[in-house]
Amino acid sequence: MKKLISANQLTKNYKARCxxxxxxxxxxxxxxxxxxxxxxxxxxxxxxxxxGIIPQDSGTIEYWTSDYKKEIGTQLQSTPFFEGYSVEDNxxxxxxxxxxxxxxxxxxxxxxxFDLLQVKKTPAIKLSLGQQKRLAIIVTTLHHPKLVILDEPxxxxxxxxxxxxxxxxxxxxxxxxxVLFSSHDMLEVMNVADRVLIMHHGKIMANxxxxxxxxHYQTQNLEELFFELTM
Amino acid sequence: MKTVFVLNLKSSxxxxxxxxxxxxxxxxxxxxxxxxxxxYAGDYVEGIIAVxxxxxxxxxxxxxxxxxxxxxxxxxxxxxxxxxxxxIISISSSWAIxxxxxxxxxxxxxxxxxxxxxxxxxxxxxxxxILIASLSFVFFSFFISSLVxxxxxxxxxxxxxxxPMLLCSNAFFTMEKAPNLIQYISIVNPFEWFLxxxxxxxxxxxxxxxxxxxFLLGCLAVTLIISLKTFKYSDQ
Numbered sequence: 491m492k493k494l495i496s497a498n499q500l501t502k503n504y505k506a507r508c509x510x511x512x513x514x515x516x517x518x519x520x521x522x523x524x525x526x527x528x529x530x531x532x533x534x535x536x537x538x539x540x541x542g543i544i545p546q547d548s549g550t551i552e553y554w555t556s557d558y559k560k561e562i563g564t565q566l567q568s569t570p571f572f573e574g575y576s577v578e579d580n581x582x583x584x585x586x587x588x589x590x591x592x593x594x595x596x597x598x599x600x601x602x603x604f605d606l607l608q609v610k611k612t613p614a615i616k617l618s619l620g621q622q623k624r625l626a627i628i629v630t631t632l633h634h635p636k637l638v639i640l641d642e643p644x645x646x647x648x649x650x651x652x653x654x655x656x657x658x659x660x661x662x663x664x665x666x667x668x669v670l671f672s673s674h675d676m677l678e679v680m681n682v683a684d685r686v687l688i689m690h691h692g693k694i695m696a697n698x699x700x701x702x703x704x705x706h707y708q709t710q711n712l713e714e715l716f717f718e719l720t721m
Numbered sequence: 722m723k724t725v726f727v728l729n730l731k732s733s734x735x736x737x738x739x740x741x742x743x744x745x746x747x748x749x750x751x752x753x754x755x756x757x758x759x760x761y762a763g764d765y766v767e768g769i770i771a772v773x774x775x776x777x778x779x780x781x782x783x784x785x786x787x788x789x790x791x792x793x794x795x796x797x798x799x800x801x802x803x804x805x806x807x808x809i810i811s812i813s814s815s816w817a818i819x820x821x822x823x824x825x826x827x828x829x830x831x832x833x834x835x836x837x838x839x840x841x842x843x844x845x846x847x848x849x850x851i852l853i854a855s856l857s858f859v860f861f862s863f864f865i866s867s868l869v870x871x872x873x874x875x876x877x878x879x880x881x882x883x884x885p886m887l888l889c890s891n892a893f894f895t896m897e898k899a900p901n902l903i904q905y906i907s908i909v910n911p912f913e914w915f916l917x918x919x920x921x922x923x924x925x926x927x928x929x930x931x932x933x934x935x936f937l938l939g940c941l942a943v944t945l946i947i948s949l950k951t952f953k954y955s956d957q
Binding site for chain 1: 722724725728731732733735736785788789792793794796797798799800801802803808954955
């Protein structure tokens, strides 16, 4: 499979603290990669560097295309939307950021697919967390990206919301879209990820398929492995 | 760019800050002057329009820019292929259009209340001055919002910059009797040139109008560069 992103020896320091410490990450076409780690492990910083939002202090990131921002969809941890804009207007605005123009019908179709049509005139910042997460994923996939990066997409959601997000990730995989997502939920990772990266104190402690890692470390489940590696 | 411009224009028109700062306050000033200083009321119309546009373009937009940054949307913008200059120019242009509409509303209100003579020539010459000046103030407001961390800090910083600009101008007091230092400051004060531009549109003084427009165009270029160079996507 073709590599979409290849990051080598990626490092980031905030003042004297090293938050990402010489890590290597590859993401291949069509695969689902999960980054798991404790709070402050460096997951969001790693994602931000891969997205080009913050520069790395050292190391390199190679993308499969020179104009990678056109080909990557992004959902940030805080699911931010423009204040004063309705759901519909946020969708139009982000489409414009990716250089595409959507008709009213196309917007309605997308909102219907994510069960948001009834709130299309509501200010996006007034949506419930689950609705905001779903809207964030619409925005993330508006431009048919080859890679989608989701920072804690199911954090704070109830079980139904979490299941919806897992189904969305699986649907993306079915459409040959690669997904990199961060999570604290080992069951979610086990359910959807082809590969998992366990981060601790800015370092990658393990990298492999969930089954392969459990076999290698002789653990019963991912949670046990996570505790073992992040003690 | 067109979509960003149109959506921001739509959102700006619904903004409550806009209503309070930029319409009700000038209306109150026009009415108060008409009641308490009826013989001078007409002389302050240009100053009231200039202050209204200045407050809207500077203060309101700085608060909006800070609020959007604090929400994290600029981080998301950063992850998209939209170039920063296109984003800033699109939304600033929509704010400048709102500033022009505001100035027309305030002017119309002043004409009705003070029974002033009106000619379309005033609008023709006033409009480019307001467009260029409000764009400069909006660009500068991005810079101010990038300096601060919260609304309280922004309010103080904006006041520290805006009040001297207002006081070192002919908006409310004549500069002729001001100390030399204040007069020198007024020469390089963009707000004073903005005011001169509006006054010259009312007085049909095209040489001062042209000078003001040139000075404001220079400010526009400088403030655009500053806003692009200092734009802050996030607080981290």
